[in-house]
Amino acid sequence: MAHDNRYVEKDYKVVGSRVKRPDGVDKVTGKARYGADASAPGGLVGRVLRSPHPHAQIVKINTAKAEKLKGVKAVITSADLPDLTNGDQGMAHILENCMARGRALYDGHAVAAVAAIDEQTAAKALKLIDVKYKKLPHVTDVDEAMKPDAPVLHAKMFTRGVDPAPTKASNISARTQMGYGDVDAGFAEADVIVERTYKTEQTHQGYIEPHACLASVNPDGTAELWVTTQGHFTFRNVCSTLLGLDIAKLKVTSSEIGGGFGGKTHVWAEPVALALSRKANRPVKLVMSREEVFRASGPTSSTSIDVKMGAKKDGTITAAVAEMRYQGGAFPGTWAMLGCMTAFACYDIKNNKTIGWDVVVNRPKVAAYRAPSAPMAAFAVESTIDLVAKEIGKSPIDVRLKNVAREGTQAPYGPTYGPIGIENTLEAVKAHPHMRAKLKKNQGRGIACGFWFNIGGQTCVDLNIGADGTVNLSVGTVDVGGARSSMAMIAAEELGISYEDVKTNIGDTASLGHNDTTEGSRGTFSSGMATIFAARDAIQVLKQRAAKMWGIPVEDVEWQDGEAVAIGKMHDNLPALSLKEIAAKAGRTGGPIAGHNEVVADGAGMGFASHICDVEVDPETGRSQIVRYTVVQDAGKAIHPDYVEGQFQGAAAQGIGWALNEEYIYGDDGRLQNPGFLDYRIPVCSDMPFIDTKILEVPNPNHPYGIRGVGETSIVPPLGAVGNAIANATGVRMTHAPMSPPRVLAALDAQDAG
Amino acid sequence: MRYERPGTAKEAAGLLAEEKGQAFLLAGGTDLLVKLKMGMVEPDLVVDIKHMAKANEIQSTAKGFSIGAGVPGARLGEHKALSKAWPGVVEAANLIGSDQIQGRCTLAGNLCNASPAADSVPAMIAAGAKAVIVGPKGRRTVAVEKIPTGPGQTCLTKGELIESISLPKPAPRTGDAYLRFIPRTEMDIAVVGVAISVTLERGVIKKARVALGAVAPTAVLVPAAARALVGSKLDDAALDKLAKACSAACNPIDDKRGTIEYRVRLAGVLAKRAAKIAFNRAGGQS
């Protein structure tokens, strides 16, 4: 059945309220089962041996001693994961990242793995594996890696997007260019031109739950995987390809997920666990240590970005150019391209150009991190806009409003925007009491904007009505932050029943059609759309059953507030039939009542946010403390406001951590110096103030409820907002994030010296 | 790994002395278990000292305080007399890690782990604390500043362990303070730590002890910094001299937690701030 995805304004009964989440009790009592909380009969413990070198040839791996150790049931190397990728480069890189093939490309790269009867035996076995390395020169810095004399990681990598195509291999995987207009003419028009170079360090999603899975592969090719993931269907497809399994025979169940933020969209050790299980013919549980998570999962890019911006005295930005260098770790990515797409997306700049360089270095393969690539570009752009505002003597907010993107503005990546909310967020910021609050000594206030896409994609939902009229809703997008509530609310809203009568569960890959991964702020948008459509299908069935019960034509039945109502003069003696009454008779009117929907959820909206940050800087130590913070973001429609606020607050906190202290620190030896929460400093409770939020609702025209994704956008503004606040507190412009105490103090000294 | 829980210090010393393999003491375990987890140590013997007599006691005597080697940080904070006498020492101990860590970590453990950045060690040094060591040859008492000899190394010989830490009874009009710098508000290892204790006579500093952490291979006592204070009412000139002396005493390394330059600079900044707190606690008015 074709469904209409267009937005229709309506009054909601359930949507927009603050109900209790269905998984709450399990999660406050310790009953909820996460990746590491499952066990299986005869289960083994899997452990991975990792390269201590950032770049090395693997000359030989001798596993004989480990194999002989009592209690060891399988030892594997890349030989046990033959290349079945059939020319698919992306898949081949995933395979090589899971297990090194003849060369180690970063500190922490997996080189072998064992499965043993217990933790102690597995640890002992790892020590018995003898790996002979030949060390190779390494490079971990993005700018260094681009130099002509840098050690080259991939001998056959020639930069794409360059004409003529290079004949010499380099670490630059691709060049991207975007934008429109004539930037030279734009700069010629400008009264002021500001140019700056920025650097951002590599950060990690920092989810508290390490990667964990329980894999079981049988000799007949059937297999099961219990795993903490953002996308169990994607994991199934990738693992099936890498292991040579049939998709239908690998059942993947997503456990409760203890945070992902993009980091659990990709497979890391799961194919290794499957390969161990296949070899041992026993279930294998593989849980990464925190150190392994930092060294060998997928952090974000470190970057180096040049921005040039020209403006007229009236505040009009006449031209803007950004050249951005993003490292993707040891394998090529498209991270700089995403930087290009997002850098100027909040603004209507007639002449804009972005150039992106995607670069490989000897660091772990970069993965998505909440609005991937956008925060770094926004740090550079939002800082530069404040500099422009200062030069022309206008307020930062007015310069932003003067150039703000609106419906009809052409996005830097091509298309023309439909209705978008960036102007609304800026107006809300301007009117917010926070903007008028008095600042104390050493304090400063900064604002910044941010943009991130929403994506839609393949979605499949099942809605089944029980004999008592309660509803099971099976969705295939993993619930990363309360989505089961939102889906139940949407189903209840459509069916006209109470929230408590709907139970949402996350279906495994064997019981539901394919669903794309929960990424790109798509969960509520996509599964919300499919839930609406599935509920509408179920309503059709309910109407048919009511018609049968009454013995009237289905055309004479309408669905109103959870009831079938017979319409027309001929039937006005018929009392309405509730969903419960119809459900009770389902067995005698044609069997189970259900609604299904399979859809490519298209028309995802755009996410925009503006933030206000107050910071206090200790001039003697360079330490910055966030004293007040406000997030304004367009949600399209907030289904469950608590969890929308929670996304805003969580994203802002991650951005603040990035802005202030979080960074990967590599030594000259190319090894990660701080693979733990002690020295990879994510914000703790006492670092943070309460985070004020304001939800705006500019409906997405391409969703029945107007939903936009809300998960990612608010990690984009904090770096710029904090940098601008520090600049206003101290007079010093920070161009290197994180803006840690030593960097701020050095900048203060340089200011004093200058 | 053999796990033993002796009932006396002497018994513990005997176990350590007899062990041919790698032996470790377990007090709060907040360092040892991390090393176990990371595979940095593979003990043959672990001696849990929390079951030794008096290991969990804080004793108040006429001479001062004796703090058993198993007393966790949280207990120090709850001890009113100790907190009144040596607020700087208690604050320093209470800065180690989270409330969870406070439930376990001990002064003796913090000292014997011999990290240059240990928070409680500079504070103990400034307060003139001593460690009571028991070993195969009996009991000896050593000033805290003499215990660590380098990162992860102490002057304790095979079979020796710290039974308790003793703090003197503070002289009248004595105040102490400890400040450390960390990038966050909690949960970090000190980038720089400064402990100062001063004793006043008629409003003038008569005696002072200044100790620094995280700026040298061990926590260090800085007599030159103390001299900068003695005879002053903590005027700006004295504070500047103090800051200079502290910075001059630094011999730090560049690492993930801070640069040499930053540590040297911060030592001076924190010394001034700590001195003011200690001075006020001693009843001084600057």
Next chain:
Amino acid sequence: MSNATLVSTVVNGDAVQFACPTDESLMSALRDRVGLTGVKEGCGTGDCGACSVTLDGQLVCSCLVLGVEAEGKEVETVEGLANGDQLHPLQEKFIEHAALQCGICTPGFLVAAKALLKRNPNPNETEIRYALAGNLCRCTGYDKIVRAVQAAAKDMRNKGRR
């Protein structure tokens, strides 16, 4: 299992015996041998607080305690927080205030918050923030967690409960 030692202890009020290697953490013993997987491992090095339990009433990271140290002691985990089918006020308020998103840190926060309120039934915001600084949460920015603890504290004071 080499070097296994039999440990007799009391967990959430029940006498429990388990055998574990001497170098195994209490966290692993509780999870793998007693079956209390509400005790979460976020780091294994005492930096995240997800494995928080109380040991004879003292809040600790169970990853920094040896299993054998639990001999003769009383351990309380998140599984012991509710009284039968009655959730603890902290559990109620965490749900009510949406103080959890992914929920992996929640058991540790609840155990730590309970220890705080036992010690200080009326903490201010700063005291709550510092008392919970040993518990990392990456989802919420801590906002709703602090509010939930404030609400639970108020509720418990009104009911005269600790």
Next chain:
Amino acid sequence: MIRVGDGPESIEVGAESVAELMQALLLRYPDLQEHLDRGVAVSINGQIFRDDWTVAIPNDAEVYLIPRIEGG
């Protein structure tokens, strides 16, 4: 006719659906296959379509091929 843009270059193509558009483009630009394999999304008059090639393209529509986005 449909305008297809990717940055500064625009061309006109006759096609009534995304599938027809792709066929037409591949005839003219065989190198595009590599991009299509990596994944593209199609923007039709500002609305972004990700996977569904059956989507109809109205007359005089503005169409952009943009890279498929990954998110966090």
